[in-house]
Each structure stands twice: as C-alpha cells, then as structure tokens.
Amino acid sequence: MCGIIGCAGVRDTVPGLIEGLRRLEYRGYDSAGIAVLNGDGLERRRVKGKVRDLAEEIRRHPITGACGIGHTRWATHGRPSEDNAHPHTDCSGTIALLHNGIVENYWSLKEKLLAEGHVFKTETDTEVIVHLVEKHFHGSLEEALRAAVKELEGAFAVACISSRDPGKIVAARNGPPVVVGFGSGESFLSSDITPLLAHTRRVAYLGDGEIAVLEPSGVRFATFAGAPVEKTAETIDWEPAMIEKRGFEHFMAKEIFEQADVVRDTLKSRVSLDSGQVFLDDLGIAPDVFREVSRVVLIACGTSYHAGLVGKYLLETLGHVPVDVEYASELRSRDFAMDRETLVLGISQSGETADTLAALRLAREKARAVLAVTNNTRSSMAREADGVLDLHAGPEIGVAATKTFVGQMAALALFALAFAQARGALGEEASRTLVQELQRVPLKMDRVLGGAAAIERAARRFLDCEHYLFLGRWINFPIALEGALKLKEISYTHAEGYAGGEMKHGPIALIDEGMTTLAIVPHDRVYEKMLSNIAEVKARNGRILAVAFEGDERARAAAEEVFPIPETHQLFTPFLTVLPLQLFAYYAASAKGFDVDQPRNLAKSVTVE
C-alpha cells in the first residue's frame, strides 16, 4: 500500500515526481521521498509526513535531475520516520531504491548481508533489496536488480537508479502493480495510471516476474530470467478533469454526488428497456456457464464484501441459487469446499487487494470459473480472471469507497438479472419490470442527494455521540454494515452494523441515552419487524435516526429524525438507503476536521496481507 513513481527524461523531473506522488497519496501517506540523478551524482530528499511536507523540504533545499524516482509510504516494517522513508541507498550512496510490498525473508537476507559487511541504516525490509543490488552490481543496474530479486520472497514492486549506471530506471514486479508510461523523450512508471495522465495516455503493465528498463528513448521489458518481453502500448481514455475535485471540498464528496451517474454508466448499453434483457457481452464467459453451475461464491474484503452481501440477496431472490459470501482473508485459511459446479466472483474496486487475489488464486484451482467485478479492468484480478465485469465508475480517489460500492451493487444487479435470465428463472415480464425500475434508480438517487443539507445538520447535531448501532434486515443488513464502516473509517467514531433480528440476542444491552441507533426501514418485506426494533430501542431511551420512504408517518413518529428516500422496488432500496449513511459519515468527519480523503491508518488499496 505505497505509491511509487518515476521518470527517465531529459528535463528536470522533480516537479513531476512531486505532482505524481500527490496523486498517489491515497495509497499511503506517513512519509515520502524522492531520489534523482544529476551532475552531482545521486541526491535524495525524504520526510516523515505528507507529500506537501516533502515539497516544502525541496523548496528549502532544492534538487533537480532528469532521472528520478519517488515514494509515498504506508509503513509495514519500521515506524514512519525520515530514516525509514524511501528511497533507500546502498553503502556507497550510489544506488537508490524504493519498494511497495513486503520482503518476507528479509531477516535472513539482512543477517547474511550484515555478515558480508553491509551497513544498514533503517528498520525497513526494503533496505535489504538495495544492498542486494549493490552486492550484485558489476556495471549493469539491470543485471544487478535481476540477480537481487531472485533472492526475494514475498510481494514487491521495486524501482532503482544509480549514478554508476546513469540515465535509466530499472523496475521489477512480483505482486503490487507497476504501470509504465510512454512519453515523448521521457518514460514513466507509477503504481497506477492516474499520475501518468498529465504526461501520456499510452501505457503498459509490468507483469509478475518481469523487469523494465526505462530510458528517455523508450522502455525495454524482460523476464527475471532475462528473456525479452514485447509489450503493446494501451491508450487510456480517462480525462484528467475526471480526477479533479470539481468544486467539492473533498474527493469523497465529489464521488458521493457522482453516484447516480455511476449507476447510469454501469447500466449503459447493458439493458433493453423493451425486452428487459440484460447483455453482459463484455463479461467474457458463455451464458452456458450460468446454467451449468449450482452454487455461486462471492469473495471480497471490506466495503466490497458488503456489496457482495447485497449481491447474495439479489442472486438468491432472482436466480434461486445458493450463494455464499466470503471474507477473502478468512477463506485463505479454510479448507473450503468448491467444485466444478461453483461459480466464483471476486469483488474489488482496485483489483489489487492482496487477500482477495490470494483467495481467488486458490478458488481458481477448484471452481468452474472465476469472474472479476472491478473498477480497474487492467488490474491483477481482472487479468487473472476468466471474465470481467467493469464498474465504469471512473477513478475513485477518496480512500473510503463510495461510488465504487454503488457501482459494484449495480454490476451485481445486472449479473443477477443476466444469471436468472440465462437459467430461465426470470420471465420476460418480470425482467422488464425490474429493468425499467432499475433505470429509474439514478434519478431517485439524485433526489436523495438533494436532501444533503438536512443530513449535514443532523450529523452536526449528533457530533458528540460516541457510539452508534446501525440496524438493517434482509437486503439492507449489508447497508447497515457499510454505514457503520463509513462512520468508523472517516470520523473515527465507534459504530457497529447489525442484523435487526439480532438485537434481542445481545446488542440491546447496549441501548441507553448514550447510544444512537440508525435504523434502515424502507417499506419492504421486513418493514414491520424493523419498526419493532425501533420501538425496542425507544423503550430503552435510545436515540433513533431512521432511513425510510418519503411520507412514512410511522417512521417519522418513532424516530428523532428521518432521512427520506423515494419508493423503489424492494430489491433496489440499497442504492438509496446507503446514500444518507455515506453523507452522515462524511459530514461528521468534516465537522470534526479530519482528513476525509486520507483517513488515518488506511490506504485505498491494501496490496499487502
């Protein structure tokens, strides 16, 4: 979960490295640094703190160079400090290297290197790599890195430069992503494509077990064994403007208010309003597979896991198929049963979550097929899957997932409809009704977002509340979990999501004036039971907020405040009920003055285990 950036060119690369690191800060931001090659050899600037602190350090102590690398860190081994900030250098100070990932055998390597006389200056695992490169350096940086990576165990994306082999960057990948950009008289590398868009739209992806040599004239690729690799540049169609804040104070706010458009884009050209037919032609697997399987398993982490739970209710209701939703981190340790009649969907907005990738690699050995539901069709998960369902949500910069969550739900709704249609479980009339209502959801989402001011007032009124219980049932139980996670991860407030029916089995003991319950109570099959939950809370002096249909007088009478949503099909209420919860968390965090886009201790893509 770090961000790496590099440029081999002919003009000063320092401003570009800093701007690129700013765009990668969502991946980690406890320390940052750059290293460049210039007439004075190799120079570094590093700070404990954010990229803006690094920029200030460089303003005070300028460096320039046409070839350089940069890093923004999420600490794994070694506390956040200037000494532990990347890039790290060898004993001679002529090689600089940065790393994203974890070197699992670093301690045995470090002991061997210490015995050979290498002097270590940091607590990091990364430093063993730069000393290995030094050990194997005999004039060629590429050959030295190639020899070094063969000794590593674990996940790594590394880049290095040397004043003894100047003018080039050598990178290697085994796990965390590395994207290469092809400019005019300059070559780039980055952890993701966002920083590259300011310089080029032509990119290629370094594969696992591959090395790239970047020079101003171009990029050469080869395997760790040294065999040349040919790559064709892809053209990225994202507009740079898509990643700006468009007048919002935070990326998260922009992304919350984009969600209706995300659903429109996810649905676009994939449904027929007349026939109700769903077309997943870009999925990449034959519909026969849907008829041949008897079970579906959804695998994910965090917010994506909550989307998977919504997908479960959609699939079992529409497709009449058994569905399991598994935490990827748990599945990896289990002796789970899976066979050729199991269809697996991996759900990950980044497509790079280490736990999810590892679980899917295990599942692929047993299942009929593995599909990727992701916002990054060029990610590791997408490239390793048998088929891909693209969210089309555009870049999500806020660390807390919002629009990608809604995009995942839209994609899973489409998948459930297509799956049910392929198995003959959903007739044309029912399909048409559902598809036509699904098409109306974005407009209803915009109506909910139009009520943001009232939600902000409520969030400010409840700012002193330190404990929350989010309650939902059936298809809104996952939304209760997601609402609690949002409040936790950006406002650092204790919140738990619970199935409403579980209240009487323990959590009700928590209810008193200090506990606020946020109940999700649309008029669906569990409406009466949710109203009972609210009554149980009220009878014990708990404070109550509710998300309910517009004009629901019973909810309004029971709760201190109701966040209204328009009526919609009971299967589609999650698209609407999640919005007030996202906004409530956002406004609470903003009112507390926290860094909403980069919450403490988090990272956008958890590429380490």
Ligand code: AGP
């Ligand atoms: C999102 O708000 C969370 N920060 C986090 O739980 C995230 O959903 C999880 O890490 C999975 O990420 P992915 O979708 O990229 O796999």
